[in-house]
Amino acid sequence: MSDAENTQPADVHDGAVASESVVPTARAGRYGKQLASHLGRKVTSEWDDTLGRGSVVFGAGRGSAELIGEETGLRMRIVLAPDAEPGTVDQLESVLGRHLVRFGARDELVVQWTRADGTAGSEQRLEADPA
Numbered sequence: 001m002s003d004a005e006n007t008q009p010a011d012v013h014d015g016a017v018a019s020e021s022v023v024p025t026a027r028a029g030r031y032g033k034q035l036a037s038h039l040g041r042k043v044t045s046e047w048d049d050t051l052g053r054g055s056v057v058f059g060a061g062r063g064s065a066e067l068i069g070e071e072t073g074l075r076m077r078i079v080l081a082p083d084a085e086p087g088t089v090d091q092l093e094s095v096l097g098r099h100l101v102r103f104g105a106r107d108e109l110v111v112q113w114t115r116a117d118g119t120a121g122s123e124q125r126l127e128a129d130p131a
Contacts, residue, residue, distance in 0.1 A: 016116060022076075028068075063089075093113045105126050111123065
């Protein structure tokens with residue numbers, strides 16, 4: 001692996017991954033960039049088009065997320081801050097997943113999270129409009 005492939009965005013914590021999702025899509029870079037840009041209005045975020053990866057730092061003792069555009073989809077990894085409150089992983093899964101599903105409505109993206117201990121996390125998908 002080259003140094004460029006191994007480079008993490010500057011604001012990603014070096015802690016353990018609490019939850020991860022790989023969302024199948026042929027447009028991983030596009031969605032990663034859009035997610036980082038949108039969330040950057042309220043939190044610190046960045047996206048590197050050259051590396052096809054970015055980060056979102058939620059701050060206030062919550063944690064961060066790494067966004068990685070891969071050939072098969074967008075990988076999102078949540079790393080909790082050491083002093084994160086219980087339930088924070090649920091909140092961060094929801095924030096990332098809901099926004100991504102909305103951006104990818106046309107592609108019917110589904111976000112399924114897996115926790116570090118191997119258990120299922122939350123799932124976000126586009127809800128059908130009630131008739």
